[in-house]
Amino acid sequence: MSHPKTAEEMIKCAGSIEAELLPRLLHVTEAAAIAASYQMGRGDKHYSDQVAVEAMRRMLNCLDMKGIIKIGEGERDEAPMLYIGEKVGTWEEDFEVDIAVDPLEGTNLAANGFPGAIAVMAMAERGGLFHGPDIYMDKIVVGPEVVKYEREHPYHKIDLDAPVRDNLEIVAEALNRNVDELVVVILKRDRHEKKIKEIRDAGARVILVEDGDLMPGVSTAIRGSGVHMVLGAGGSGEAVLTAAAMKCLGGKILARLILPTVANGKSDDEVAKEKAEKMPRLATMGITEDNINDVLDTNRLVPGRDVIFSATGVTSGPILNGVSLFGEGDARVHSITMGSSGVVKFTDTIYIHDKEETPLRYQ
Template sequence: MDAQKKCEIMMKSAGPIEQALLPRLVNVTEAAAIAAAHQIGRGDKNYADQVAVESMRRMLNCLDMKGTIKIGEGERDKAPMLYIGEEVGTGKGDLEVDIAVDPLEGTNLTADGVPGSISVMAMAEPGGLFHGPDVYMDKIVVGSDVVKYEKKNPDQKIDLDAPVSENLQIIAKALNRAVEELVVVILDRPRHQELIREIRGTGARVNLVSDGDLMPGVATAIRGSGVHVVMGSGGSGEAVLTAAAMKILGGKILARLVLPAVANKKSRDEIEREKKEKIPRLKKMGIMENNLDDVLDTERLVPGKDVIFAATGVTPGQLLKEANLFGEGDARVNTITMGSSGVVKFTDAIYIHDKEATPLRMK
């Protein structure tokens, strides 16, 4: 194959969702990010989330598609819009898509003006995204170098049930590093105290984040990001969105559903109360109580073949710059988009409302 033709072949291999909707996805996440950016540092996380949700929904409803929210703002009785099961889009055309959204991942980060918040979403063909319930997922996320190493060494694979030291040794070998050189991102939560102790016990370094471990998960598949693995339990929606990016980038996620009361080591009575509340909803999604221990890999979380992903920075992060606001409604935003064909784009976009009042500058 001629080297100069490889990109052409990739472009032609894009599925109908990627061809039609990936170029428009930036508008959706960027609009939500800009709306949220106006609330940076104002201390009201609920309002920051509200404006991001409203903006994202308005932009989704401009797209010619028949979309169904599979991962969203919660159940219909708890979320006024972008709830699980809501239909979005104009309804025009033949494209049907399942959608995972988080209009503002890191609401606290935005409210407090702290790095790490984003607007993010993914799409796939119907049945292409895990229909996730509003519970946690215990997970481990690694990049493509680890996947490549596992294929060459089938007896050495990361495992959710393996000791932390064993997983980190495999990752270190795959990255040609010492365990002491690994950086593990984990949410700073009391439930992770023992996991943090075990990681540090191996000599690896821990990067604690107060919120938002989705983009660090994506970063494991991007060399030079400084993130080698993400561990710990967090939202199931974030795990599915991470899986969408991992599938495109060749990385890997292993995850297991876990009730928040179980993850946070609550009392037996609290766990039973949560089971009575959550299990009926899980069953409606086809998840039985005895399936909670199933390990879900990248393919089970995102079985779709035509997958697209987009994320826009709100506050500064490892991969994305913050949204900058200037002039009268003008903004500059940084976005990453990717599709199943293998294309990954970093976009630096400037929205200028009044060209005379706000001339374009190089810096």
């Protein structure tokens, strides 16, 4: 009797980055999450972020690769480490990778003990990640059922410029649901008041999050998560990280760069001032006033073919449990890792320093 060889075939088709670096990438996000967890609830978001950054960088520099940070903690003069353009890894092997990191996505969440903080990062071959500025991206994120529906209905696709109701109707049809059964996650910001009203007027339900819409974006591609769409303007780095996960899970993101002053409806003078400050820097990345409004899809945000993604919970959310600390420096962490091959792992890891003092406990 023959047996399906799906697992073997998927493992064999994994690229070299996925095969060699994904297991180690898990350790990187776990280390950052554990470091941040010791500061959970202490109210200092800056120090929470600092310890996560330091732990992530130490672990990245242990990896045999030639890594360059493409999405990081900011420009070199703004961030002491994991800044955009920084080289990480041993630089002794031939793996040349671009890296997107957010050592603590949801700094306020972690500092205040709120749900949903994570440590997250993605990698791809050189040139495989969008190298964009640290401004906002307005976005829509949906799961693979919508991608399949659009392929079968090429004239009925989600559109960043379409009315919210139109996009909700497409998602509802793709999921074989009514619009009033859909749940949309959006950041709780004044700039989103109009969209929130449009979602509710259409009959869909809204989950407002104070920070951290990256994992909700990933959740759109996980059946049973209870999240069907993510909307709104947030950080561009988070959009690229979401795109990396969508590349692995088969979902879709549409995004457009937008200056914070524009997104937040500031005055013409304030918009002009921000343009004067930021457009010269954006021009060095190939972004001008002629193309800043281009719609970027999943493949433009993450053009790489060998893509890996890892996220570890710091505080518990709908997909990942938070870090549990016990004993003297012992910890239990929950992560999700994935690669372009389609292999996705939920990992429950326990770190035990003294096996006699703290024996492993089941459940």
